[in-house]
Amino acid sequence: MTQNSELRTNNKPIPYGRQHITDDDIAAVVETLQSDFLTQGPKVAEFEQAFAEYVGAKYAVACSNGTAALHLCTMALGVNKESRVITTPITFVASANCVRYCGGTVEFSDIDPDTALLDIHKVRQLLESKPKGYYSGIIPVDFAGNPVNLEEFRKLADEFGLWIIEDACHAPGGYFIDSKGEKQLCGNGRYADLAIFSFHPVKHIATGEGGMVTTNDEKLYQELLKLRTHGITRDPALMEENHGGWYMEMQELGYNYRIPDMLCALGISQLRRADAGLARRRGIAKVYDKAFDNHSGIKVLGTSPDVFDAEGETGHAYHLYVIKVEDRRGLYDFLHQHNIFAQVHYIPAHTMPYYRSLGYKKGDYPEAENYYAGCLSLPMYPSLTQEEQEFVIEKVKEFLG
Structure with missing residues (x-):
């Protein structure tokens, strides 16, 4: 220069990250604002389906933000005060806090100095230092957008009976190459039980606030849907009673982690590019x-x-x-x-x-x-x-x- x-x-000013809002984005939001639904409408399911297809997963559940997505995952997997979960210290604190929200114990493990990713060798050392069953799960993070090799982590998790939540907030569209030479997209559910994404303005897809959980496990998917809405179901097939078309059942303690239709409309538009x-x-x-x-x-x-x-x-x-x-x-x-x-x-x-x-x-x-x-x-x-x-x-x- x-x-x-x-x-x-x-x-x-040149920030480290910035959202990019186009005329198409604005038009999509305005169209939804002028529709019959601002929340709990058709755009939520449309965004979920489009995002699931984008990452190659069977199911996706949209929610209010990435932290809510993490909390939904730990609840769905049954994390409680007896649970001990391993994650990286180089991450936004939500990756660890979600375990604490459920009363579980967070155990950090050190990083690979070259990539700043969770070091699988150090995780193995930690696991081998305790009897099997001592730890419940692992939350690896695709830090900076660099995908974790989840095939290797899956082998380790299976050896010690652990679940995996992939924190893929930094990596929609990212992938690693597995042992067969095939691309494995972040969040595709092939190796992780659940994966989460964020749609904060500095992320790849911006909805203002918003998050997504992806999975290939139908049981976990149904549990996520219920926990996202106060633990309530309206599905007659899942109810203990049915008093009529108005009836709903709160079957467990959930949260209001829903996302509005207008944000999903923005997400759909952003996803197209x-x-x-x-x-x-x-x-x-x-x-x-x-x-x-x-x-x-x-x-x-x-x-x-x-x-x-x-x-x-x-x-x-x-x-x-x-x-x-x-x-x-x-x-x-x-x-x-x-x-x-x-x-x-x-x-x-x-x-x-x-x-x-x-x-x-x-x-x-x-x-x-x-x-x-x-x-x-x-x-x-x-x-x-x-x-x-x-x-x-x-x-x-x-x-x-």
């Missing part, structure tokens, strides 16, 4: 990769080798583009001074005051803490322009000298 680069970008958005994210990542290749002051967060297909194309979904630098605070502040709002993902969950009150302490998971000390997420979203990205790269390199 030239010395007038800041002027050429109009000095506009999800592949284009994903391709753009991968293109942005390639530009960053080339710019930072062999730069001594920058280490780019690695990608798992099993997400590349035979043609060398990646299954990484690139919700985030993460670099690691020595002076993270200095670079963060410098970029913010130039209206580049890079962000840090994530503060290790076990170092939060709440989890420290449960007995965790700094030093428990050194790889997670080493990752956190230097990580920074650069702007990554489909509407990021070439000029804006060049400006980001220029300023990163300028700071690092």
Whole structure:
């Protein structure tokens, strides 16, 4: 870029993530606003069916947000005060909190330093340190959009009698390559019992707030539907009694985790261009990769080798583009001074005051803490322009000298 680069970008704020709302999105929402249903209408089921098809799962249940999706999963799987569940400390805290909502115990396990994904070898060590049956399940996270190899985690889970919830909030459209050379889309239910997604504005598909659970298990699907709506069923086949067409039964304690039709209308519209958005994210990542290749002051967060297909194309979904630098605070502040709002993902969950009150302490998971000390997420979203990205790269390199 030239010395007038800041002027050429109009000095506009460049966030790390941003929603992209089109005229088609607005029209879809307006149409629903003018319809007979604002909530509990036909758009919910339409969005669920379209999303299930997109990820290759049999069933999908839309809900109010990604955290609600996680909570629904733990409830449906019967997590209680006797349950012990393993997850990664490098995630948004909801991945762990959902276990606590049900009274269960969260046990963190350290990450692979190259990818920041849950390290399956460390999980095995943790499992082998206790008798079988001590742990209930695993919640691996497709961190930054880099898919976890769930085929390997499924083998481990089956060996120790565990369920799996895949936290795929960062990875709709992402995939890994299994042992047969086949693509396994995140959330397709082939290896995980349940998978969850978020439609927060910075995610691939934005509905404002919103979430989705996918599964191939019909029993879990029916349980999710009931728990999403106060534990109530209106299906006569599932009722103990039936007083007439108005009758409904609350059969267990559920929650109001429903999502409105107008948000589902937005989700359906966004889903239609999800592949284009994903391709753009991968293109942005390639530009960053080339710019930072062999730069001594920058280490780019690695990608798992099993997400590349035979043609060398990646299954990484690139919700985030993460670099690691020595002076993270200095670079963060410098970029913010130039209206580049890079962000840090994530503060290790076990170092939060709440989890420290449960007995965790700094030093428990050194790889997670080493990752956190230097990580920074650069702007990554489909509407990021070439000029804006060049400006980001220029300023990163300028700071690092």
